[in-house]
Amino acid sequence: MPDISFTPDNDLYKDRDTLFEDYTPTTIVGRDTELEQYHEALQPVINGERPSNIFLYGKTGVGKTAATKFLLDQLKADADQYDVDLSVIYLNCEDLNKSYQIAVKLVNSLRDPSDQISETGHPTYKVYEYLWQELDSVGGTILIVLDEVDNIGEDDSILYQIPRARSNEHISTAKVGIVGISNDLSFRDNLSAKVRSSLCEKAISFPPYDATGLQDVLQQRADIAFHDGALSEDVLPLCAAYGAQDAGDARKALDLLREAGDIARAGDADQVEADHVKQARQKLEREEVMDGIADLAEHQQLTLYALATFEGEDETPVSSSTVYDRYQDLCGFIGSDPLSARRIRDFLKELADLSITARTPQNEGLSGGKYHNHELKHNLETVIVAMNDLIDTVGIHEGIREVVEASDELVFSSDVEATISKK
């Protein structure tokens, strides 16, 4: 039995918590022009005027949310000082893809916990009525921050309902402004014309960090998170370089730094080294794929399983219809009705969007026609381990037998020993 007593770790860290996303630093590094524009756009609030609608856009991890939290905290403090009645509602639209759902969430966040409404069942107009009532009873100036609004896709009705609520006399006392934050750069262009004109009164673009910018961000956090000398000098440049590869995502770079720190600490190292960063990168990448796969529905996993068998047979890349044929075979083994080929094409696209697989368009003209080729983007064993449960119920296909036998991470119930042979 291992020693399970707990002792404080050796201390590379001064304050590890500051490496998490939810930590708001006291200053924002390298976003001066954006902060200036943002500041200017918020100015009407403090004058007691109708707030502008503001639209922020830029890729993930470029400081949009951090800048928002930072500036709005400041704005609230200043509003207090100048007797401006200001309320801020922050809503992350991550799991909301309809205007209706956002409206419900907003109503619920304004209502007492004992008086919540359910997410379905109400007619749309009712939900909006509730929302106007709640906004009016709050009164004053209200800023509604919708983070990751691009999730609502086509259905942008709430984005023109709210800005127009006052002129349409749905609300009378409150002055409402929207701050929309989008990770999708094309979202703005896809908005309907009437929404674009009202929501994007002030549009602020956050460009990705370059490696130097990232290094400044990392340095700021590392100074408060680690003790002096805890990082060897190539650690931050390396994290920054990886981060720049990941579309200038500062959040990922911070995660990487923290993971590297954790690995170094677990290994009782005196210093975080470049090698720890490399290990951390592998570990994070692997976790990302594993989580992505674990969240897939059964038939999505079956689709991936089908593709994985070809990978095991060294036959990738393969066309969508080839994957579909094997998918149907796999369905046969568990006596499940296969979904339509059309549906599987959707799944294959989703898998590619999640970066679990790679998809390449092919065109062989008259002889072969136009189609997509698919292959795994990650180590086959990783994918198989992530689908362990599914494979346990379906059985081990011959194509992946070799990998399964070589792996020591897989756990199967004894009756899955039988191999599904290739048709």
Add this chain to the structure above:
DNA sequence: TTTCCACAGGAAGGTACGGTCT
């Protein structure tokens, strides 16, 4: 230059489900 393969993926509609309201 024209043809045409083999899908890609949009559109529309069905069904089941969890909900409200009267």
Add this chain to the structure above:
DNA sequence: AGACCGTACCTTCCTGTGGAAA
């Protein structure tokens, strides 16, 4: 109870695509 509401998840049908071959 039964009308009605919004959504997730599918299917069916069908038009569009682009480059190798003719």
